Structures are given as C-alpha cells and as structure tokens.
Amino acid sequence: xxxxxxxxxxxxxxxxxxxxxxxxxxxxxxxxxxxxxxxxxxxxxxxxxxxxxxxxxxxxxxxxxxxxxxxxxxxxxxxxxxxxxxxxxxxxxxxxxxxxxxxxxxxxxxxxxxxxxxxxxxxxxxxxxxxxxxxxxxxxxxxxxxxxxxxxxxxxxxxxxxxxxxxxxxxxxxxxxxxxxxxxxxxxxxxxxxxxxxxxxxxxxxxxxxxxxxxxxxxxxxxxxxxxxxxxxx
Amino acid sequence: xxxxxxxxxxxxxxxxxxxxxxxxxxxxxxxxxxxxxxxxxxxxxxxxxxxxxxxxxxxxxxxxxxxxxxxxxxxxxxxxxxxxxxxxxxxxxxxxxxxxxxxxxxxxxxxxxxxxxxxxxxxxxxxxxxxxxxxxxxxxxxxxxxxxxxxxxxxxxxxxxxxxxxxxxxxxxxxxxxxxxxxxxxxxxxxxxxxxxxxxxxxxxxxxxxxxxxxxxxxxxxxxxxxxxxxxxxxx
Numbered sequence: 001x002x003x004x005x006x007x008x009x010x011x012x013x014x015x016x017x018x019x020x021x022x023x024x025x026x027x028x029x030x031x032x033x034x035x036x037x038x039x040x041x042x043x044x045x046x047x048x049x050x051x052x053x054x055x056x057x058x059x060x061x062x063x064x065x066x067x068x069x070x071x072x073x074x075x076x077x078x079x080x081x082x083x084x085x086x087x088x089x090x091x092x093x094x095x096x097x098x099x100x101x102x103x104x105x106x107x108x109x110x111x112x113x114x115x116x117x118x119x120x121x122x123x124x125x126x127x128x129x130x131x132x133x134x135x136x137x138x139x140x141x142x143x144x145x146x147x148x149x150x151x152x153x154x155x156x157x158x159x160x161x162x163x164x165x166x167x168x169x170x171x172x173x174x175x176x177x178x179x180x181x182x183x184x185x186x187x188x189x190x191x192x193x194x195x196x197x198x199x200x201x202x203x204x205x206x207x208x209x210x211x212x213x214x215x216x217x218x219x220x221x222x223x224x225x226x227x228x229x230x231x232x233x234x
Numbered sequence: 235x236x237x238x239x240x241x242x243x244x245x246x247x248x249x250x251x252x253x254x255x256x257x258x259x260x261x262x263x264x265x266x267x268x269x270x271x272x273x274x275x276x277x278x279x280x281x282x283x284x285x286x287x288x289x290x291x292x293x294x295x296x297x298x299x300x301x302x303x304x305x306x307x308x309x310x311x312x313x314x315x316x317x318x319x320x321x322x323x324x325x326x327x328x329x330x331x332x333x334x335x336x337x338x339x340x341x342x343x344x345x346x347x348x349x350x351x352x353x354x355x356x357x358x359x360x361x362x363x364x365x366x367x368x369x370x371x372x373x374x375x376x377x378x379x380x381x382x383x384x385x386x387x388x389x390x391x392x393x394x395x396x397x398x399x400x401x402x403x404x405x406x407x408x409x410x411x412x413x414x415x416x417x418x419x420x421x422x423x424x425x426x427x428x429x430x431x432x433x434x435x436x437x438x439x440x441x442x443x444x445x446x447x448x449x450x451x452x453x454x455x456x457x458x459x460x461x462x463x464x465x466x467x468x469x470x
Contacts, residue, residue, distance in 0.1 A: 029411075073313070075407025078417050115385055115421035139421055140385065165343065165365040166381045194315065195365065197347045 010036050015044065019055050026059035027066075029079025031086045038087045048094035049101070056087050057129040064126075064214040074118070081122055088128060101131055104224045107149045108159035109137030111170040116163035119192060119213070123159060126213040127220060132157075143170075143177045150187055156227065157220055160206075162193040172204035179205070188223040190216060250305065255291045260393070263287050263309055264400050270304040277301035278468055281325045282340035284309035285393040286367060286461070289430055290340060293462050299469040305329070309393065313405045315345035319353040326357045338468040340461075342366045362464045367391060371428050371459040386423035388449065392430045395440035403446070415447065424450040430458055 010033065013021055018037060025033040034056075041051045063080045066072040072080075106127055110117050117139050124134045135153050137145050150158050158178075162168040171191050178184040184205070191206040201209030207223065210216035250267035253259070262268060263284035270287060272294060282290055284306040294302060305325060311318050322339055329337055339354055339361035354361045364370040368389040369377040394401060403409050406418060425444035429437065437453055444451035 070314070070317075073407075075411060075414055078414055079407075079411060082417075113382055113385055117421065118417060121417075164381070166378055194345045195343065195347050197349070200348070 011040055015041070015046075019058075022055045023059040023062055026056065026080050026083050027063055027072075027076075029076060029083050031083040034083040034087045035090065038090050042090070042094070047100075048091045048098055052088070052091050052095065052100075052129060056084050056091075057126075060084050060126065060129060061214065064212065068212065068214070077122070078118065081125055084129065085125055088125065092128075102133060103131040103221060104156035104227075105133040105135070105153060106157040106159055106220065107135045107137065107146065107153055107155040108161070109141040109146065109149075110139040110161045110163075111167050111174070112140055112142045113170065114162050114164055114167035115139045116193075117161070119163070119194070120159075120161040122213040123161070123192065123210070123216045126217050127159075130217045130221065132220065143174045146174050147177060147181065147183075151183070155187060156224060157188045157190060159190045159192070159216070161191070163195065165195045168193060168195055168200065169204075171206065175205045188220070188227070190219060192216060258287060258291075260396050261400065263306060263393075264397050265308050265310055267308060268306045270306065272302050272304060273300050275301055276303040276334060278303070278336040278338065279329050279334045280304045280338050280340050280465070280468060281322055281329070282306050283312070283344070283367065285312065285391065285397075286340055288393065289458055289461060290465055292430075293458055293465045294469075297462070297466055297469075299466065302465075302469055303334075309397065310401060310405060312344065312401060316349075318344055318346050319349040322350060323353045323357060326353075326359055336468075338362075338464070340464070342370060360468075362461065364460070367461075368428050370461055370464075371430060371456045372454070373456075373459050384424075384426060386421060387426040387452075388419065388422045388424070388447070389426050389428055390440060390443065391428050392433070392436055395427060395436055395443060398439065398443040402443075419447055419449065422447070422449055424452050427451065427453045428456045429453055430456060 008021065010018060010021060018040060022034060022037040037055065038051055041055060060080065063072060063077060067077050108120060108124055110120050124136045127134050135149055137149055146158060160171045160174060162171065175189060189206045190208050190210050191201050192210045196209055198209045208219045210219050250269045251262055252269045255270055268284060278301060280290060280302060282304060287304065287306050290304055307321050311321060318341060322341065326337055337359045339359055341350060341361055342364040343350055344366060362370055364374050368391055371391060407414055425447060427440040441451045
C-alpha cells in the first residue's frame with residue numbers, strides 16, 4: 001500500500017466515497033477498516049440495513065465476481081469474508097432491532113463424515129447478508145440433526161454441503177428421510193460443495209445445486225419469490 | 235527495456251518445458267507444464283498432474299516399460315481444480331494434432347466435480363479411477379474404508395511434502411495471513427503422510443509440515459498403490 005493510500009481518513013470521506021472505499025477495503029480483506037467504516041456510516045444516521053446492503057453486500061458481490069472470474073482466490077475471499085463478518089457483528093443486533101426485511105430462514109450444515117466448512121461458512125454469511133435468518137449446524141451432521149432443526153426452526157430452506165465424494169451421497173439419505181416423513185416438499189433443498197454438480201443435485205432429489213455462495217443466494221431468493229407467489233395464488 | 239509485460243508472462247507460464255527424467259525439478263513441476271521424453275518411440279501419451287511425475291517415472295523404470303511419453307500440467311492446478319478439465323482437454327487435442335492416438339489421463343477427479351470425467355468421455359480417453367491421488371496411492375477400497383476413522387485427516391503425498399511451501403503455505407496464503415490457518419484447518423486433527431518412498435529426510439519435512447499446521451503427524455507407507463497397475467496397463 002502506498003503512503004498516499006495509508007493517509008486516507010475514512011471519517012473525512014463523503015458517504016459515496018466512503019462506501020467506495022469500503023468496497024475496496026473489503027476486497028483487500030481489511031477488517032479494522034471495515035469496522036471503522038460501518039461505525040462511521042451508522043454515526044451519520046444510515047439505517048443498518050442500508051449499511052449492510054450498500055457497503056458490505058455490494059462489496060462482497062464484487063469479491064464474488066472476481067473469485068468466479070479467477071482474479072481473486074480462496075485466501076483473498078476468506079479475508080474479505082472475515083472483514084464482512086466483523087462488520088456484520090455490529091449490524092446484526094441493530095438489524096434485528098430495526099426490523100429489517102427478512103427473506104426467509106435457512107438451516108445449513110456439512111453432512112455426516114465431513115469436516116469441511118469453508119464454503120458452507122461463506123454461504124451462511126452471504127445468506128445473512130442477503131436478509132435470510134441462518135441456523136448453522138456446523139460440520140459432521142447426521143440426518144437427525146437436519147430433520148430436527150428444519151422442523152424446530154420452521155425453516156424455508158435446507159442447505160447441505162460436502163467436500164468429499166465419499167460423503168456427498170449422504171445428502172440423498174437426508175432427502176430420502178424427508179420424503180419418508182412426508183415433509184420433503186415443505187422445504188427448498190439446496191446442495192453445494194466442490195465434488196458436486198447439477199446432475200448430482202438432480203439425481204438425489206435436491207431442488208438445486210449451487211456452485212458458489214453468490215449462486216446460493218440468488219437461487220434461494222428465486223425460490224422464496226416463487227413460494228410467496230404460490231402462497232398468494234393459493 | 236520492454237519484456238513483453240503481462241501477456242508475455244502468461245504465454246511463458248503456459249509453454250511447456252522439456253526436461254529429461256534425470257533433470258526434473260519439483261519447483262518447475264509445481265509451476266509449469268513439463269514434457270518428459272522417455273522413449274524415442276511414443277506409442278502412448280500419459281497426461282498427468284506434475285505432482286505425479288516422479289512416481290510415474292519410477293513405475294516406468296521399475297517395470298521396464300517402453301513406448302511412453304509423459305506430459306505434465308502444473309501441480310499448482312491442484313489449488314484451482316476448476317481449471318483442470320479444460321487444461322487436460324487442450325493437452326489431449328494438442329497430442330491428437332501431433333498424431334498421438336493412445337492417450338491416458340493420470341489425474342484423479344481432483345475436486346473437478348465430475349467435469350474431468352465428462353472431458354475424458356467426450357475426448358475418448360481413460361483416466362485413473364479415484365477421487366484424489368492419495369486415494370489411489372492408498373488403494374481405493376482401503377481409503378474409502380478408513381474415511382470415517384480418518385475424518386479429520388489432511389493427506390499429503392511425497393510430492394506435497396516436498397512442495398508444502400509452494401502448494402500449501404504460499405498457495406493458500408498462509409505465509410501472508412497465518413490467521414487463515416484456523417479457517418482452513420480448525421476441524422482437522424492430523425496430517426497423514428501417504429509415503430511413496432522410504433526417505434527419512436522427506437518424513438522429517440512432512441512432520442515439520444504437520445507441526446506448522448498444528449496437527450498430529452501420521453506416516454503410512456503406501457508405495458505407488460494402484461498407480462502402478464494403471465501405468466502398466468496403459469503401456470500395453
């Protein structure tokens with residue numbers, strides 16, 4: 001970073017300049033700067049939801065595009081995610097208090113036998129950023145964990161993640177159990193993870209395979225819009 | 235003086251280096267495509283991950299195989315598996331254009347989500363079965379059978395032990411951001427070194443890698459596992 005860039009004083013920037021700078025700071029994974037930027041915007045009277053969507057979510061959207069296009073790689077995305085998570089830490093209680101719009105509720109977890117959670121954590125965070133309530137079950141989840149959580153939480157969406165070819169078939173175990181209990185169609189089931197593809201998602205009876213966190217958010221929004229439409233029509 | 239800038243650098247990185255077996259350099263296998271002439275007459279081409287070059291050459295030598303040529307893609311593709319299928323397709327088509335008909339792909343699925351299999355089917359070539367190289371070194375059945383007990387295992391082979399700094403420490407950004415360690419490895423409990431060779435110095439490197447990741451070290455001698463069968467079958 002050059003001296004000139006080091007000299008940027010966030011509090012002296014206009015709102016537009018500050019938001020642009022926060023996009024850059026997210027891109028560079030600068031957690032402290034994001035915390036400072038969030039606090040400045042809140043002090044200036046911005047609604048928490050506006051800070052979230054215009055500064056953080058939009059910044060992560062840019063990160064997501066450059067990750068998809070091979071300009072950014074996993075380490076940079078994780079640092080950006082860390083910075084966004086820090087900003088979300090300030091905003092979450094405020095969002096709850098101010099009644100920000102809610103998209104729906106998702107239960108998400110990595111399947112039994114699998115400890116990998118980088119992708120799942122990114123999806124959780126991006127879904128929260130997009131206005132979903134997220135209940136994260138963590139790693140190594142047997143079918144009972146999923147079933148219990150979606151029923152208890154009255155979830156709209158079930159998300160399952162796996163990184164191993166040996167563990168991804170377990171997603172079908174969960175979906176089959178949902179069918180056996182007659183609750184499959186009460187939920188949108190999204191699946192993701194490196195060894196999966198669209199064909200696999202279809203074959204196990206998921207609603208959609210999501211190749212990355214940005215796709216997961218867009219897919220979840222589409223399904224929620226369909227649900228709302230169907231409920232109105234019904 | 236101008237040196238061609240970014241475009242020339244990109245072109246240089248994608249140009250294959252030709253290296254005879256005795257002169258292989260791991261750093262180049264990690265980073266660049268490498269062509270390895272073995273026999274004067276080429277009946278069969280092996281398109282492989284650079285991380286497997288030494289092991290394939292050892293199998294060829296031990297079994298006295300002939301008529302093979304080995305062309306490797308950079309082992310760093312391991313960190314970008316989405317690029318592997320098309321890189322392999324390009325190699326296959328390039329080889330066909332040079333009149334080579336018999337081609338075998340020495341890549342596991344390697345996190346390509348089945349896309350590498352799609353490419354192999356479309357191009358009419360066979361690849362070695364398995365989800366990852368460590369699975370076929372260990373033996374697919376044995377590897378699958380231990381999956382539950384070794385849920386927290388991070389596997390490395392000899393090549394990854396030698397190239398730990400390039401492929402993992404730097405490749406995953408841990409040199410610049412050590413705090414990423416917990417995001418990557420919080421749920422792992424051990425490094426399992428699947429050893430192809432008996433080399434105490436390499437074992438020490440692998441153990442050091444485990445220490446740096448804060449994980450327990452386990453060594454398991456596998457030899458070349460099912461890679462041997464595949465290479466021998468490819469040569470006939």
